[in-house]
Amino acid sequence: MVVSATSRPGRGRGSGDPGRPPPPSRGGRGRVTAWLPVRLRRLGLPYLLILPALLLELLVHLIPMLIGIGMSFIKLTQFYIRNWSAAPSAGWSNYHLAVDFNGPVGRSLLHSFFVTVGFTLLTVALSWFFGMAGAVLMQGEFRGRGFLRALFLVPYALPVYAGVITWSFLLQRDSGLVNHVLVDQLHLFGDKPFWLIGQNSFASIVVVSLWRWWPFAFLVLMAGLQNIPRDLYEASAIDGAGWMRQLRSVTLPMLRPVNQVLVLVLFLWTFNDFNTPYVLFGKTAPQEADLISIHIYQSSFVTWNFGTGSAMSVLLLLFLLLVTAVYLLITSRRRSDA
Amino acid sequence: MLTRKPYVFAVAGALMFAAAACGSSDSSDSGSAAAPASITYWASNQGTSLESDKQILQPELDRFTKETGIKVNLEVVPWSDLLNRILAAATSGKGPDVVNIGNTWSASLQATGAFVPLDDAQLNALGGKARFLGPSLAATGAPGQPPVGAPLYSTAYALYYNKQMFKDAGIADAPKTWDELVADGKKLTKDGKWGLAVEGASVSENAHMIFTLGQQHGGDLFDSSGKSQFDSPANVAAVKQYLDFIATDKITNPSDAAYSNGTEALQDFIGGKAAMVMWQSASGTLKTGGMTPDDYGVAPIPLPDPSSGGKQVDSMVGGINISVFNSAANKDGALKFVNFMTSKQTQQDLNKAYGSLPTVTDAYDDPAFQTPEIKTYQQILANTAAPLPQVANESQFETLVGNAMNQLFADAASGKPITDESVKAKLTEANQQMAG
Numbered sequence: 001m002v003v004s005a006t007s008r009p010g011r012g013r014g015s016g017d018p019g020r021p022p023p024p025s026r027g028g029r030g031r032v033t034a035w036l037p038v039r040l041r042r043l044g045l046p047y048l049l050i051l052p053a054l055l056l057e058l059l060v061h062l063i064p065m066l067i068g069i070g071m072s073f074i075k076l077t078q079f080y081i082r083n084w085s086a087a088p089s090a091g092w093s094n095y096h097l098a099v100d101f102n103g104p105v106g107r108s109l110l111h112s113f114f115v116t117v118g119f120t121l122l123t124v125a126l127s128w129f130f131g132m133a134g135a136v137l138m139q140g141e142f143r144g145r146g147f148l149r150a151l152f153l154v155p156y157a158l159p160v161y162a163g164v165i166t167w168s169f170l171l172q173r174d175s176g177l178v179n180h181v182l183v184d185q186l187h188l189f190g191d192k193p194f195w196l197i198g199q200n201s202f203a204s205i206v207v208v209s210l211w212r213w214w215p216f217a218f219l220v221l222m223a224g225l226q227n228i229p230r231d232l233y234e235a236s237a238i239d240g241a242g243w244m245r246q247l248r249s250v251t252l253p254m255l256r257p258v259n260q261v262l263v264l265v266l267f268l269w270t271f272n273d274f275n276t277p278y279v280l281f282g283k284t285a286p287q288e289a290d291l292i293s294i295h296i297y298q299s300s301f302v303t304w305n306f307g308t309g310s311a312m313s314v315l316l317l318l319f320l321l322l323v324t325a326v327y328l329l330i331t332s333r334r335r336s337d338a
Numbered sequence: 339m340l341t342r343k344p345y346v347f348a349v350a351g352a353l354m355f356a357a358a359a360c361g362s363s364d365s366s367d368s369g370s371a372a373a374p375a376s377i378t379y380w381a382s383n384q385g386t387s388l389e390s391d392k393q394i395l396q397p398e399l400d401r402f403t404k405e406t407g408i409k410v411n412l413e414v415v416p417w418s419d420l421l422n423r424i425l426a427a428a429t430s431g432k433g434p435d436v437v438n439i440g441n442t443w444s445a446s447l448q449a450t451g452a453f454v455p456l457d458d459a460q461l462n463a464l465g466g467k468a469r470f471l472g473p474s475l476a477a478t479g480a481p482g483q484p485p486v487g488a489p490l491y492s493t494a495y496a497l498y499y500n501k502q503m504f505k506d507a508g509i510a511d512a513p514k515t516w517d518e519l520v521a522d523g524k525k526l527t528k529d530g531k532w533g534l535a536v537e538g539a540s541v542s543e544n545a546h547m548i549f550t551l552g553q554q555h556g557g558d559l560f561d562s563s564g565k566s567q568f569d570s571p572a573n574v575a576a577v578k579q580y581l582d583f584i585a586t587d588k589i590t591n592p593s594d595a596a597y598s599n600g601t602e603a604l605q606d607f608i609g610g611k612a613a614m615v616m617w618q619s620a621s622g623t624l625k626t627g628g629m630t631p632d633d634y635g636v637a638p639i640p641l642p643d644p645s646s647g648g649k650q651v652d653s654m655v656g657g658i659n660i661s662v663f664n665s666a667a668n669k670d671g672a673l674k675f676v677n678f679m680t681s682k683q684t685q686q687d688l689n690k691a692y693g694s695l696p697t698v699t700d701a702y703d704d705p706a707f708q709t710p711e712i713k714t715y716q717q718i719l720a721n722t723a724a725p726l727p728q729v730a731n732e733s734q735f736e737t738l739v740g741n742a743m744n745q746l747f748a749d750a751a752s753g754k755p756i757t758d759e760s761v762k763a764k765l766t767e768a769n770q771q772m773a774g
Contacts, residue, residue, distance in 0.1 A: 078450045078730065081429045104770035173593045197539060197596050197748040282598055284541055284741045286748060298741075301422065303734045303771075304446065 065317070072310035081306070094311035105299070109312060111287075112295040119202070119291060120271045123209045127266055128259075130210070131217025136251065139225055149222070156215035164279040167208045171195035171280075196281065201289040209276050213269070217262060224258035225251070260331045267327075268320060292316060376409035377671045378434035380423065382658055384491065384692045386626045388414040394691045402678045408671045417600075421733070427663065428452035435666035436675050439487060441477040441657045442542075442726045442736065448479045448486045449730040454662040455484035460673065464488055464680050465698065473655040474697045477725040487661035488680050489697035491689060493618040494718045495550065495653040496711075497637045503531070503613040504635075512637035516579070519614070519640055523589030526613040533589035535612035536580075538747035539598035541740030544580075546654050547616070548739055549726055551576035553651035554642040559735060560727045566772040568739055569765035577743065577761050585750040595751035598744075607634075618656045621693035621711060636711045638718050653718050655725040657697065695719065731772065738768040 072094050074080075080087035100106040134152055138145055155163060170177045172195075179192045195204045232250050241249065252259075274293040277285055285294045296316065300309020379399075385391040391414040399410040413434070415423055421443065427433025428450050439447060447453060461467055467475060474492045478485035497519075499512055507526050513519035523533025537543040549559060557572020567573070583590040591612070597603050604620060606612040608627035616639055624634060642648035660679055662672040678684055685701040695715055696702060702716075726732060742764040750756050 078425075078446055081425065082431070082451055104767050108767075108771075173596055174591075192593075194593075194596060194748065194751060197744070198752045282539075284539075284737075284744055287745050298737070301425075303737050304425075304731075305734075 068310050069314055071306055072314050074307055076306040076310070078304045087307075090307055094307045095315070097308055098311050098315060105308070108290075109292075109295065109299075112290045112292050115202070115288070115290055116271060116292040119206060119209070119289070120267060122206050123213060123270045124263060124266045126206075126210045127214040127217045127270075128263060130214040131219075131221050131262075134214075134218045135221035135225055136247065138222065152218055153215045155211050156213075156219065160212070160275040161279055163212065164208060164276055167204075167211070168196065168280050171204055197286045199288055201281070201286040205277055205280060205289045205291070208280055209270060209273065212276060213266060217266060220258060220262050221255065224255045228254045264324065264327055268324070271320065272316075375407055375668075375671070376411060377436060377666070377668050377675055378411045379413070379675065380420070380434045380437040381412060381414045382420055382438035382440070383414055383416050384658070384694070386623060388416060394688065398679075398684055398687060401684075402675060405678070406671070406674055408668070408674065410675065424452070425450075427665075431665045433663055433665060435668055435672040436660060436662055438490060438658050439661055441474070441489070441655070441659045442732060444478050444486060444659060445480045445728040445730050446733045447661070448483065452664055453486040454664055454666070454669065454673075455479075455486055456488065457484055461485075463673075464677055465700075469698050469700065470680075471695075471697055471699065471719060473719055473723050473725060474657050477655050477657060477728065478659055480728045480730070487659035488676055489657055490660040490679060491658045491692060491694040492697050492715075492719060493656035493694050494715055494723045495546065495616050495618055495639055495656065496714055496718060497639050498607060498615050498617055498620055498624075499635050499637065500607065500610065500613045501633060501635055503610065507613075512635055513640055515643070516640045520583075520587045520589060523583070523587060523614065527589050531610065532591045532606075532612045534583055534614045534616075535597075535603035535606040536583065536590055536594050536616070537597045537600060537603045538584070538595035538751070539744045540600055541744065542736055543600070543740075544743035544747075545736040545740040546656075546726070547580055548573065548576055548743065549654055550639070550651060551579055553724060554648040555579075556646075556648045558727075559739075560729055564729055566731075566735065566769050568735075568742075568769040568772075569762050574758055574762045574765060577746065577765065578756060578758060580743075581746055581750045581756045581761070584747070585756040592751035595744075595747035619692065619694045619715075622691075625693075631709070631711065636714050638714060638722065641722065649724070650722055651724045653723040655719065655723045657694075734772055738771055739765070742768040 073090055074084070074087040075090045076084065076087050097103065097105050098109055101110050138149060173179060173192050176195070178195060182188045183192050193200055195201065228251065232254070233246060236246050236250055272293055273291070274297070277289065277291045277294050278297075281289065281294070284298065285291060296309050296312045299312055300306045381391060381395055383391055385394055392412065395412060395414075399412060403409050420439075424433070424437060424439065424447065427437075428447075456464075470489055471492055474489035475485065478487050478489060497512060503526060504510075504522075507522070509522050509525060513522050519534070526533040552559060552573045555572035555575045557570050557576065559566065559568060559573065561567050584592055584595065591606070594603060601623070603612070603615050604617060604623055605627070607615040608624060608629055621631070639652040641650050641652050644650065660676050662669065662676060666672045680698060682698065682701050685696040685698055686704045686706070689696045689701070690704070690706045695712060696707065701707070706712075727735070746756065746761060746764055749760070
């Protein structure tokens with residue numbers, strides 16, 4: 001529906017060249033357009049064209065967000081879910097509860113927040129590193145390149161559930177492949193370690209998340225590399241630049257716009273990722289890997305306290321907005337300086 | 339012409355979308371209105387798979403259709419989704435007519451007002467209160483309020499033990515006290531085999547066990563005013579006793595700390611890797627796993643010494659209730675269906691198939707309910723089972739305490755010392771998170 005509404009007028013736009021006067025309106029038609037100045041009509045047209053898409057966008061994205069914000073100001077528990085309007089106003093109390101870091105709810109939220117920040121930074125950095133390394137190494141022609149490229153993209157193409165549930169089998173303590181290799185074959189540990197509960201669960205979730213996200217970085221960087229003109233490498237080679245120097249002075253600067261978007265998107269997706277920890281750990285994540293999306297889910301759905309969960313979601317939204325704004329500000333300024 | 343076209347398309351596009359949106363909601367409305375002689379039923383997963391549930395239920399549903407002319411649209415919902423689906427149905431007012439619920443959710447769901455409360459007249463239509471087992475009926479809502487469902491299947495926890503492994507270890511009988519259980523467990527734990535299997539990462543199993551053990555230590559999870567007191571000394575002692583199976587008694591495999599999906603401990607029992615397991619109505623799964631009733635014994639979970647001051651409680655009252663949604667399009671048909679599901683014949687057929695207990699007393703004359711296993715369960719339910727606290731925030735309790743237990747199990751499994759202080763700290767944290 002959206003496609004037909006926005007793409008079909010696009011054909012008309014191509015034939016309407018800018019210098020052409022507006023077609024004479026035939027009797028009784030074009031009542032609204034007739035008294036609008038031509039310039040305004042031309043200016044308003046693009047906005048009108050995207051209006052249906054915009055309305056749908058509002059419907060799909062903004063309204064649920066607004067409802068979520070509304071929910072965060074009421075005491076929405078099981079007593080009121082059938083009739084939200086009857087739920088008593090909570091004022092700021094849901095927020096107080098969430099940011100009162102001396103209280104148990106706020107403290108566990110803060111803990112979860114720090115775990116998530118650490119997890120996200122590690123995952124993004126490693127995903128970028130592996131993606132970059134993969135893309136650069138695949139740049140030159142060699143036999144089997146197509147096969148390797150396809151292979152690297154498999155984790156990204158695999159349905160999340162299938163991929164992550166396989167990981168959870170691999171990481172089982174008694175019957176998992178990981179312990180079989182590490183303990184039974186290589187004898188690295190005396191006692192079989194746990195991977196899905198306790199200390200190691202953080203490492204597990206980082207590895208699984210890395211496995212899931214690095215192909216995306218690889219894909220985007222590979223596409224970015226295709227756009228770097230060959231001549232630059234040839235010219236720099238004539239100037240005597242080695243492989244490292246080419247990487248530093250040609251590849252990385254040319255990839256800067258790609259990287260800017262890639263890192264931001266990876267950060268947001270990883271920070272918000274719900275599926276990976278949910279499938280790996282189930283409804284209750286171990287404390288060491290208590291990622292914020294699961295934490296909020298628990299605070300609302302599992303304990304039936306939707307108001308508090310919404311307040312936490314709004315705080316998360318504000319934090320991510322802030323990070324995005326600061327990030328774009330810094331990276332854009334640096335680019336305009338350059 | 340060219341400048342006008344886009345407006346037309348834009349408006350047409352929006353209109354078409356709106357029309358499509360209306361169309362979809364229209365069609366679903368007319369769908370349910372056109373066939374008033376049908377009801378939708380969400381069944382919980384009682385058998386070994388969703389498919390086996392369908393096969394067990396379908397002949398009964400056909401019989402109901404034959405008797406009343408009402409068609410039943412059956413959907414078997416897995417446990418992992420059931421509560422979320424019910425909540426969504428309660429929120430939106432669109433859902434099935436009849437649904438199965440875990441009886442521990444009764445009071446929580448009662449508070450939502452989503453279900454039709456059964457008044458005395460309706461209960462009399464089902465045969466009257468006296469027809470139902472007392473403990474099962476007590477688990478249909480908060481005390482003093484009309485129940486929001488009828489008990490459908492009853493279960494309780496019992497101790498399953500592997501007879502051959504007991505014989506090999508020179509143990510004659512099932513343990514009667516916890517000391518005996520630990521001593522037997524130590525004899526059984528050798529050569530990669532363990533005395534007792536538990537589901538250490540299962541939130542609900544942990545919550546149920548802590549309720550039972552807490553009662554045995556003379557504690558309650560909620561005080562008389564309904565305020566939570568998870569970190570009372572009795573509850574701390576209960577949690578510690580349970581964790582000590584891994585931490586100090588070493589009769590439970592530390593790997594059990596990660597068992598969470600409600601089958602792994604039982605699989606260890608079936609596979610002969612563990613000699614004992616505390617479970618609800620396991621016979622169906624054990625049969626599927628290739629164990630015959632001669633292979634295993636069923637005994638009550640040990641009770642505390644009567645002189646210790648603890649309560650003589652060895653199980654929660656488990657079970658499934660059947661409830662009617664307030665938003666049901668066909669409430670009459672739905673109530674007829676509840677009547678049918680609690681009738682003697684249906685109760686006998688279904689409980690036989692699932693290995694659970696009928697909730698109505700008149701169904702017990704069938705010889706299938708005279709087996710030693712069922713008799714043991716009957717004894718437990720009649721004498722020593724107690725319902726979980728029927729308070730509106732019961733599900734919060736299960737989540738918070740069950741989760742605290744998961745973390746403590748992880749500590750115990752990785753060899754960290756489990757002390758009264760470390761247990762109390764976790765339980766206090768859970769207690770503080772109970773929203774008033």
